[in-house]
Amino acid sequence: MARFAGGKAPFLRSVDQGGQDTKKIMRDFLIGLIPVILFAWYKNGIQVYINGDCTIWEMLYPLAFILLGGIISMLMEGLVFVITDKETRSLKAIMQKINLSFAVVPGLLIALILPMYTPIWVLVFGCFMGTVVGKMLFGGFGHNIFNPALVGYLAIGFTFSGLIGNSGGYLNPSEVLVDSYAGATPLGTLAMFKTISWDTLVAPYGTLWNFFLGTIPGSLGETSALAILVSFIWLSARKVIKWSTPVIYVGTVFILSWIIGIASGDSGLWFPSYSILSGGLMFGAVFMATEPVTTPKNPLGKIIYALLLGVLTVLFRMIGNYPEGVATSLIVMNIFTIPVDQVTAEIRANGITKKTWVKAAVMLLIILGIGFYAVTKSVNTYTIFVGFFGGVM
Amino acid sequence: MILRKAKGKHIEGKKQMSRCQPLQEYFNPPFVYLPLVHQNVVLKHVVEVGDDIKVGQTVAVREGFGAMPFHASVSGKVSAVKKVWHASGKMVEAIEIENDNLNRMDDSIKPEKNVEGLTKEQLIKKMQDAGLCGMGGASFPTYVKYMAKCPIDTIIINDVECEPYLTCDCMLSLNYPEKVLKGLKYFMKAADATQGVIAIKNYNRNVIEMFAILLNDYPNVRIQEMNDIYPAGWEKYIVEQVTGKTYEKLPSEAGVIVNNSATAAAFADMVENNIPLISRIITITGEGIQTPQNFHVPIGTKVAELIAKTGGYIEGLDTTKSWYIAGGPMTGRAILIDDLIVDYPLGSVIVMPMPEEKDHPECLGCGRCADVCPVFLTPTSIKSAYERKDIAAIGKLNAMKCMGCGLCSYVCPSHVEITDFVAKAKDMYRKGAK
Numbered sequence: 001m002a003r004f005a006g007g008k009a010p011f012l013r014s015v016d017q018g019g020q021d022t023k024k025i026m027r028d029f030l031i032g033l034i035p036v037i038l039f040a041w042y043k044n045g046i047q048v049y050i051n052g053d054c055t056i057w058e059m060l061y062p063l064a065f066i067l068l069g070g071i072i073s074m075l076m077e078g079l080v081f082v083i084t085d086k087e088t089r090s091l092k093a094i095m096q097k098i099n100l101s102f103a104v105v106p107g108l109l110i111a112l113i114l115p116m117y118t119p120i121w122v123l124v125f126g127c128f129m130g131t132v133v134g135k136m137l138f139g140g141f142g143h144n145i146f147n148p149a150l151v152g153y154l155a156i157g158f159t160f161s162g163l164i165g166n167s168g169g170y171l172n173p174s175e176v177l178v179d180s181y182a183g184a185t186p187l188g189t190l191a192m193f194k195t196i197s198w199d200t201l202v203a204p205y206g207t208l209w210n211f212f213l214g215t216i217p218g219s220l221g222e223t224s225a226l227a228i229l230v231s232f233i234w235l236s237a238r239k240v241i242k243w244s245t246p247v248i249y250v251g252t253v254f255i256l257s258w259i260i261g262i263a264s265g266d267s268g269l270w271f272p273s274y275s276i277l278s279g280g281l282m283f284g285a286v287f288m289a290t291e292p293v294t295t296p297k298n299p300l301g302k303i304i305y306a307l308l309l310g311v312l313t314v315l316f317r318m319i320g321n322y323p324e325g326v327a328t329s330l331i332v333m334n335i336f337t338i339p340v341d342q343v344t345a346e347i348r349a350n351g352i353t354k355k356t357w358v359k360a361a362v363m364l365l366i367i368l369g370i371g372f373y374a375v376t377k378s379v380n381t382y383t384i385f386v387g388f389f390g391g392v393m
Numbered sequence: 394m395i396l397r398k399a400k401g402k403h404i405e406g407k408k409q410m411s412r413c414q415p416l417q418e419y420f421n422p423p424f425v426y427l428p429l430v431h432q433n434v435v436l437k438h439v440v441e442v443g444d445d446i447k448v449g450q451t452v453a454v455r456e457g458f459g460a461m462p463f464h465a466s467v468s469g470k471v472s473a474v475k476k477v478w479h480a481s482g483k484m485v486e487a488i489e490i491e492n493d494n495l496n497r498m499d500d501s502i503k504p505e506k507n508v509e510g511l512t513k514e515q516l517i518k519k520m521q522d523a524g525l526c527g528m529g530g531a532s533f534p535t536y537v538k539y540m541a542k543c544p545i546d547t548i549i550i551n552d553v554e555c556e557p558y559l560t561c562d563c564m565l566s567l568n569y570p571e572k573v574l575k576g577l578k579y580f581m582k583a584a585d586a587t588q589g590v591i592a593i594k595n596y597n598r599n600v601i602e603m604f605a606i607l608l609n610d611y612p613n614v615r616i617q618e619m620n621d622i623y624p625a626g627w628e629k630y631i632v633e634q635v636t637g638k639t640y641e642k643l644p645s646e647a648g649v650i651v652n653n654s655a656t657a658a659a660f661a662d663m664v665e666n667n668i669p670l671i672s673r674i675i676t677i678t679g680e681g682i683q684t685p686q687n688f689h690v691p692i693g694t695k696v697a698e699l700i701a702k703t704g705g706y707i708e709g710l711d712t713t714k715s716w717y718i719a720g721g722p723m724t725g726r727a728i729l730i731d732d733l734i735v736d737y738p739l740g741s742v743i744v745m746p747m748p749e750e751k752d753h754p755e756c757l758g759c760g761r762c763a764d765v766c767p768v769f770l771t772p773t774s775i776k777s778a779y780e781r782k783d784i785a786a787i788g789k790l791n792a793m794k795c796m797g798c799g800l801c802s803y804v805c806p807s808h809v810e811i812t813d814f815v816a817k818a819k820d821m822y823r824k825g826a827k
Contacts, residue, residue: 001697002706004717005747007727008813010799011716012404012557015808016748022757022806100754142755142807297760298771342786345763345771349791 025240026102032235033108036283037066039227040220044116044172053173062220065123066111072124073107073131074098080136101141106130109149109287112221113280113327114156115170122160129155146334147294150327157327170217185218186211186278191323196264196271208270211277222283225276232286241290242299245306249285250276252310259375260318281313284326294334301344307367308340309333315374401622401630402765402800404557404723406596411678412560414686416568419702420672421494425467425693426477426487426734431455432532433481436463438488444471449499449669452488459534461524465490466671466691468497480719480739482726487693487734504666516583516664523669525660529562529626529653530720532738535660538652543645545584549635550577552593552600552654553619553626556721561674561740562654564687566593566600569658574604574611576657579664581613584650589614591654592631594621623723624767624798675735677703679718681710681744696733696742706744718743723799753808762801762811768794772801772811779818784825787818795819 015021041063049059078094087093098104110126130152138144156164170185186205193200202208205216214224222228236243257275261267276282289295289309296305309329316325333340343363347356429436436453440446446469451462473489505511511519520536527533529551550573554562566573577589589611593601595618604616617635619625628651632644640646652660655673662668671692678685683704690699700706718725719733722743733742762772770791778786795815802812 001730001732002712004712004715004727004729004731006729007716007718007747008802008810009725009727009797010723010803010812011718011725011727011743011745012722012803013748013808014804015753015806017405019804020806021808022754022759025757025759025806096752100752102754140755142757292757292759295758297758297773298763299760301771302760341771341774345774346789346791348763348769348771349789349794 020239023099026105028238028240029105029235030108032231032238032240033112033221033287035227035230035234036112036221036224037063037108039214039224040066040112043214043223044220048172048174051174058173062116065116065118065120066108066220068120069107069109069111069114069123069127070104071107072127073105073110074103076127076131077101077103077136080132084136103131106135106148106152110152113149113153113219113283115164115219116172118156118164119160122156122163125160126152126156128152142293144293145337146331147288147291150288150331150334153327154331157322170219172217175217185323186216186274187317187323190278190317196261196266198268198270202270202274208273208277211274216278218278219280219283222280225282228282228286235286235290241286242302245290245295245302246282246285248303248306249289249309249313250281252307253281253313256311256314256371256375260314263375275314275317279317279324280326284330285309288326288330294337296337296341296344298341298345298348300348301341304344304363304367305333305337305340308336308370311367311371311374315370315377318374319377400765401620401624401767402804403621404623404803406557406621408558408560408563410558411676411685411687412563414684416564416674416687416689417702418689419694419699420467420496420689420691421492422467422691422694422698423492424472424695425465425490425492425691426475426695427452427463427465427490427693428477428479428734428736429453429474429486429488430479430481431463431526431737432459434459435486438474440471440488442471442473445469446471446490447497447499449502449671452490455534459537461521461526461534461536462669463524464499464669464671466693467492468495469493477734478728478730478732480726480728480733480736482719482728490693502667502669505664508665511579511582511664513583513585516579519663519667520583520660523659523663523667525656525663525670526737527653528655528659528673528737528740530724530738530740532736535652535656538643538645538650539580539583541643541645541650544648545586545645545650546648547588547590547636547650548577548580548584548586549617549631549644549649549651550580550589550591550654550657551626551628551631551651552591553631554594555623555626556723556740557623558678558743559676559721559741560678561676561687563597563600564676565655565658565674566597567603570600570603570607572658572661573654574607574614575661575665576652576659577614578611579660580650580652580657586650587613590617590635591615592617592619592626592635594619594625596621623800627767627796627798630767670737673735673737673739675699675739676741676743678741679743679745681706681715681746683707690735692735692737694735696735697731699735700731700742700744710744710746715744715746718745723803724797751808756805756807756809759806761804761806765800765804767798767800768796770795770815772815775818776809776811776814779814779821782821784822787822792818792822 044062045059048054081097107127130148134148134151135144212225235241254272258272261271312329313325316328438453440452446465448468450465452465453463469491472491476484477487479485517539525535581589632649638647674689676687717728775790775792799812
């Protein structure tokens, strides 16, 4: 009689049969970043060099900046492994651990959502807050509650946002020369003037076509909807992300902005289009709202999550302190991931029964309530300002 | 509701392995071991060591719910009552019968004179007396299904066999199609059903064509082709595909009874010749087997003898790095010692080398497990509820609905034993709820 090995059903795994495993998912995710990185380099480096506004070495700077973010966060995570685990001493073991925890991702993402002239030490600080505080202190890959890249980004935003402005800010060497750019970014302009009008919001940057292509000022990776769309198609086709999450998120922002526009007296489709094409919405929707660790796991939860994200983003953008609302709403929703996941999992497992319909109704009411509040509040703000400006001029 | 639509998943079948060899009969094992456990219920044995036994003689009875007798599968002498490895993964008591190879039949086994005259009650009585139980895996006493109070209009024969590797039902349909159809006819009579359906996967062309020819004699029977996905052989999925109806607990709520094709074939023998349930077809397959094939054997035969008949394990098989699986690869159990016996629900034994062990990252929370779950559970939430020992949450998440199909572990990109976690959560809930 021969002895056999123990094991647990099922004995077939798609991973063992060459199916999609986590490493391949993360590799495909990194490949998905390439269009965005390349565009950021083109817009802030190559194009500027062609215009003759910088030297050839400065042309390489944007690319180096992004890659540096990835390298810094890998180094930091390696350092954490060395400090916390006494047995991890050899370079090979550390590399293996870094590989399994995908250390390069948060750093790359932080660099992509920062403006180009962020001082390097601020980037280092952001990577530290992101990977060490936001990820490793929570227990490493798979255990973090907040999206590490956003933790780093917001830490920088709360502390050093002024510094970024002083050292060059959002405008690349070519853009600095353009006089018509009033605010740093289109969303900055909106926050400054609090008025919905084509002339102040879109006209200085050309047409909405420029918004789509990404030739407007902004953070490195966020400006080009086109590049992000290419990434989105790749990531959805490779089943790295669910296509529905970004579509619902962006769609919610579009519809709510449209309603706000109509209520403020401008029913054109340009305002909702402007809303979804400016700022970090596209980038956040494709690369961050789909981040698996910190978002709900079940399909219904993902839909609810995306809806709430859209509503919150509009709320924060229109009446918040900061011009941008994507990062804040993502972090806020990270907190609600566990309850949303729990409630939607229950609803999904039982169907909408007597037990769960109250929960379902409450959840729906919350979404509608915040959405209604956001719309009315911002319509008030904007119509008042529209009236005010109308009176003055 | 769009969020609650079961999609299933295509899994490579690997069925060619055991299908190209013809079905072999092996009716004279030197010993058979009749397990004294059925569906976790301990049986009372009614024979003693030294008794002379004929084929079809009652050797044990199940009492209480699902009461029914179990029969000897060979003739000879009861030589011992001893412990053997059983498909449940545990050692259980079994009656050892030394085969005298004379195949002496019990007096009760004789052709039924008036098959057409049998009433509904007589047919159900026959199911019970012959010890008919489901042969697809759960081994549920068949007559209990037919005692249900709900009106039944459709009988479905489950010939889907969605587990990879297995070909025992396909082989049975190829070799005894008449028996399957006759069994179905008697089942329909026993339930007063007006419609019979044979559910079968659409790639089984030769089986479907063969049934199609024979169906001329069976006016109320049709074939339902099923997509090649897992778990297409799940009762609820079949009922939904065939009738468009769904149900909570039992198919009879939708007016349907589902039986395995092997059960139907056995029932045909019972009705026409009064032969109790004493044999079954089993697939011996896997990458670790010399020539995978199917055997028709008496219940209680040692699997080791069958493996020897296939030519044994492949040369150089490192058994400590291989699995010996009782049942299908998705829901079966790893048996640690290759000393298994054939039991009623055991459709296959698979020997396969373990895949290479690799380092796997943590669960990244992608939610693929929740996407594929045919009963719409969220395995990750159940896992975290289990880890916090939150029994109330396990209940709310409806973990008891899990049927252990194994798809969540199958698709997991991080190789998390998520099916096992859900099974543990179910255990915790059962203990906590008591």
